[in-house]
Amino acid sequence: MRIVQKFGGTSVGSIERIKKTAEIVQQEIARGNEVAVVVSAMSGETNRLIAMSKDMSAQAPAREVDALVATGEQVTAALLAIELNRLGIKSYSFNGNQAGFRTDSSHSRARISGVEGDHLIKHMQRFEVPVVTGFQGIDPEGNITTLGRGGSDTSAVALAIAVQADVCDIYTDVDGVYSTDPRIVRKARKINYISYEEMLEFASLGAKVLQTRSVELAMNYNMPIHLRSSFDLIPGTIVSKEDPTMERATITGVAYNRDEAKVTVQGIPDQPGIVASIFGPVADAGINVDVIVQNVSEQGLTDVTFTVPRGDFEQTMTLLKEICSSMHASNIIGDDTVAKVSVIGVGMRSHAGIASQMFAALAKNNINIQMITTSEIKVTVVIDENYLELAVRTLHTAFGLDDAEASDLS
Amino acid sequence: MRIVQKFGGTSVGSIERIKKTAEIVQQEIARGNEVAVVVSAMSGETNRLIAMSKDMSAQAPAREVDALVATGEQVTAALLAIELNRLGIKSYSFNGNQAGFRTDSSHSRARISGVEGDHLIKHMQRFEVPVVTGFQGIDPEGNITTLGRGGSDTSAVALAIAVQADVCDIYTDVDGVYSTDPRIVRKARKINYISYEEMLEFASLGAKVLQTRSVELAMNYNMPIHLRSSFDLIPGTIVSKEDPTMERATITGVAYNRDEAKVTVQGIPDQPGIVASIFGPVADAGINVDVIVQNVSEQGLTDVTFTVPRGDFEQTMTLLKEICSSMHASNIIGDDTVAKVSVIGVGMRSHAGIASQMFAALAKNNINIQMITTSEIKVTVVIDENYLELAVRTLHTAFGLDDAEASDLS
Numbered sequence: 086m087r088i089v090q091k092f093g094g095t096s097v098g099s100i101e102r103i104k105k106t107a108e109i110v111q112q113e114i115a116r117g118n119e120v121a122v123v124v125s126a127m128s129g130e131t132n133r134l135i136a137m138s139k140d141m142s143a144q145a146p147a148r149e150v151d152a153l154v155a156t157g158e159q160v161t162a163a164l165l166a167i168e169l170n171r172l173g174i175k176s177y178s179f180n181g182n183q184a185g186f187r188t189d190s191s192h193s194r195a196r197i198s199g200v201e202g203d204h205l206i207k208h209m210q211r212f213e214v215p216v217v218t219g220f221q222g223i224d225p226e227g228n229i230t231t232l233g234r235g236g237s238d239t240s241a242v243a244l245a246i247a248v249q250a251d252v253c254d255i256y257t258d259v260d261g262v263y264s265t266d267p268r269i270v271r272k273a274r275k276i277n278y279i280s281y282e283e284m285l286e287f288a289s290l291g292a293k294v295l296q297t298r299s300v301e302l303a304m305n306y307n308m309p310i311h312l313r314s315s316f317d318l319i320p321g322t323i324v325s326k327e328d329p330t331m332e333r334a335t336i337t338g339v340a341y342n343r344d345e346a347k348v349t350v351q352g353i354p355d356q357p358g359i360v361a362s363i364f365g366p367v368a369d370a371g372i373n374v375d376v377i378v379q380n381v382s383e384q385g386l387t388d389v390t391f392t393v394p395r396g397d398f399e400q401t402m403t404l405l406k407e408i409c410s411s412m413h414a415s416n417i418i419g420d421d422t423v424a425k426v427s428v429i430g431v432g433m434r435s436h437a438g439i440a441s442q443m444f445a446a447l448a449k450n451n452i453n454i455q456m457i458t459t460s461e462i463k464v465t466v467v468i469d470e471n472y473l474e475l476a477v478r479t480l481h482t483a484f485g486l487d488d489a490e491a492s493d494l495s
Numbered sequence: 496m497r498i499v500q501k502f503g504g505t506s507v508g509s510i511e512r513i514k515k516t517a518e519i520v521q522q523e524i525a526r527g528n529e530v531a532v533v534v535s536a537m538s539g540e541t542n543r544l545i546a547m548s549k550d551m552s553a554q555a556p557a558r559e560v561d562a563l564v565a566t567g568e569q570v571t572a573a574l575l576a577i578e579l580n581r582l583g584i585k586s587y588s589f590n591g592n593q594a595g596f597r598t599d600s601s602h603s604r605a606r607i608s609g610v611e612g613d614h615l616i617k618h619m620q621r622f623e624v625p626v627v628t629g630f631q632g633i634d635p636e637g638n639i640t641t642l643g644r645g646g647s648d649t650s651a652v653a654l655a656i657a658v659q660a661d662v663c664d665i666y667t668d669v670d671g672v673y674s675t676d677p678r679i680v681r682k683a684r685k686i687n688y689i690s691y692e693e694m695l696e697f698a699s700l701g702a703k704v705l706q707t708r709s710v711e712l713a714m715n716y717n718m719p720i721h722l723r724s725s726f727d728l729i730p731g732t733i734v735s736k737e738d739p740t741m742e743r744a745t746i747t748g749v750a751y752n753r754d755e756a757k758v759t760v761q762g763i764p765d766q767p768g769i770v771a772s773i774f775g776p777v778a779d780a781g782i783n784v785d786v787i788v789q790n791v792s793e794q795g796l797t798d799v800t801f802t803v804p805r806g807d808f809e810q811t812m813t814l815l816k817e818i819c820s821s822m823h824a825s826n827i828i829g830d831d832t833v834a835k836v837s838v839i840g841v842g843m844r845s846h847a848g849i850a851s852q853m854f855a856a857l858a859k860n861n862i863n864i865q866m867i868t869t870s871e872i873k874v875t876v877v878i879d880e881n882y883l884e885l886a887v888r889t890l891h892t893a894f895g896l897d898d899a900e901a902s903d904l905s
Contacts, residue, residue: 160566177558
């Protein structure tokens with residue numbers, strides 16, 4: 086089997102952790118697998134370098150900040166290669182340029198345009214281990230670029246695709262994706278298999294285990310990701326194409342996001358283009374609008390309600406009040422104490438069925454639903470944030486996700 | 496004027512020092528000069544990285560150690576470029592690969608084979624400042640190499656040659672080359688102009704202000720070096736081709752080396768090839784032999800005396816005792832309490848004259864000369880190390896080098 090292994094900041098956070106990480110690589114080689122490794126900077130190192138840059142200048146050019154922080158992964162890659170050689174495994178470190186990571190020129194948030202992996206495959210076939218810096222590449226002019234925070238996951242998937250790996254193992258400090266947040270629901274269970282689409286929904290709802298871009302890339306090239314713990318070598322969660330032969334629960338998990346605020350524009354004339362007059366200025370301000378609900382028009386007037394990240398609430402309210410009269414709206418009201426809860430599952434055959442089951446369960450616990458939205462594989466409700474934990478627990482039980490073996494008292 | 500400026504570890508040892516360094520660059524730009532900069536790692540950084548490598552493995556592969564330590568200069572280069580931009584000067588950092596430093600593949604002691612400086616010249620002509628990492632390059636296979644400790648001086652000279660600079664300014668923590676060690680002779684004076692040949696003699700005698708390789712390279716391409724202080728912006732010492740029109744003192748300075756030991760092989764048959772039988776094994780052991788004196792043959796037997804670095808003394812003695820009988824030598828004796836004192840000057844017309852003046856001055860102070868050797872521009876004596884300071888002071892005065900304005904009481 087050919088494997089690309091990715092180790093994040095905590096997995097390489099110290100000399101001791103790098104030694105443990107090398108042992109994980111060694112085990113795969115001992116099993117007869119071909120391995121390439123992608124590493125992040127040692128935890129804290131990127132922040133240390135950025136702080137130095139900020140000490141120097143508040144307006145450091147992005148090109149130079151990229152050149153600066155790219156050294157973080159170069160240090161880790163060299164150290165891990167040194168340790169692998171000590172263990173008797175031939176290993177070579179490669180920075181973004183040497184590994185052939187081509188990107189566009191958007192410093193600090195570059196997109197990978199291609200990876201030239203042929204020379205790395207030659208090493209892998211000899212059971213030598215290329216250790217590649219995540220998070221970085223070079224643009225067409227040879228400038229050092231970075232992919233932005235968390236970009237190392239994307240680097241790993243891109244490398245796995247380039248070397249035609251069978252799987253991309255992403256090692257982190259959690260042992261997989263859970264059916265919901267175990268801090269809220271003790272009976273949350275680890276999901277063994279999850280589809281790319283479901284993983285994207287979990288990721289977009291703040292499950293920070295995998296960067297959204299890396300999942301999208303894996304989905305486009307059908308590259309399986311094995312998300313697992315570098316602290317506990319048990320199987321984690323495999324993210325892959327949905328397998329129709331596999332028996333699946335209707336709902337895979339319950340996700341939530343507390344970082345929400347709700348804004349309602351009341352009494353606007355129900356005319357074509359009116360919604361654009363609201364969301365144009367909001368989008369121009371760089372504010373990300375999520376759930377949007379428009380009421381049925383009454384007497385030619387309508388209400389539009391939408392959610393924004395809580396940190397953008399004040400700015401959104403100010404902005405809309407300024408343009409209130411030009412929109413001919415009667416009023417702007419808002420609430421920044423709401424939260425979003427979603428049930429996710431590719432197995433949901435009928436949104437109506439899932440939704441009614443969801444609403445019944447919430448109603449039974451006196452949880453009022455403020456907004457509803459659905460996507461292909463998700464039903465989302467917006468509720469008062471005070472009821473968030475109760476809602477998550479209620480839905481987790483209602484959809485049969487509780488782990489029978491776990492104890493509420495554990 | 497086109498200038499390459501090189502700043503060593505102490506000149507970029509902190510955020511504060513990097514800001515000062517940027518001001519020095521800014522001044523040259525303000526004077527209308529075209530500038531490129533070569534930087535070392537922040538002082539202590541290279542040692543920190545090497546310590547990490549040693550923590551990992553006692554036998555770290557040289558390729559990986561090079562990749563690891565090369566990050567040190569990359570950090571400095573980016574930080575200095577950030578600061579220059581803050582000062583309103585367009586500046587770009589370049590690592591060894593980006594700057595086009597081609598080397599051979601001898602990791603940790605690579606030699607520069609060429610520098611592709613054309614893209615840097617374009618920046619310089621627009622008064623943009625390329626900040627280039629010293630000490631590093633890439634080999635023909637694209638591996639990161641380093642030039643070895645102190646290699647940044649050589650990088651700077653190589654870059655100056657590649658961009659056809661008028662001068663290579665090497666900023667350090669001393670303000671120039673002195674006629675002798677000011678710690679020994681208070682009246683030591685700064686040398687304003689020194690020839691490459693003289694500088695090489697000073698450097699080989701342990702004056703650690705400039706790496707020997709950088710002086711050799713500058714000499715080969717006739718690139719003037721201005722050695723000066725980054726703490727005190729006064730003129731330093733200019734190292735250049737000897738200017739025959741310039742009035743020069745006979746002797747430029749007095750150098751010394753305390754790190755010496757003396758070994759004598761007694762009573763060996765005076766036959767062709769006998770000296771090779773001594774120095775062959777010594778050279779094979781990687782021991783650097785310096786002054787060699789062979790006595791006049793008496794009754795077919797001769798003595799050979801030579802000096803080695805003091806750290807190699809024990810090993811040399813052991814080695815020679817082992818091969819004593821095969822050399823048919825009668826005895827091996829040694830002394831590791833000797834020191835070397837040299838007077839240096841391209842102006843010396845007659846070695847005999849300088850030597851006799853030197854011996855007379857030393858004799859007057861009861862300093863016994865154990866060995867004598869001469870080169871084109873140098874007369875060296877080996878003496879008891881207890882007399883070292885006295886000998887240096889005596890010769891400094893005897894050759895008229897004392898600074899009339901300095902006070903012995905200062």
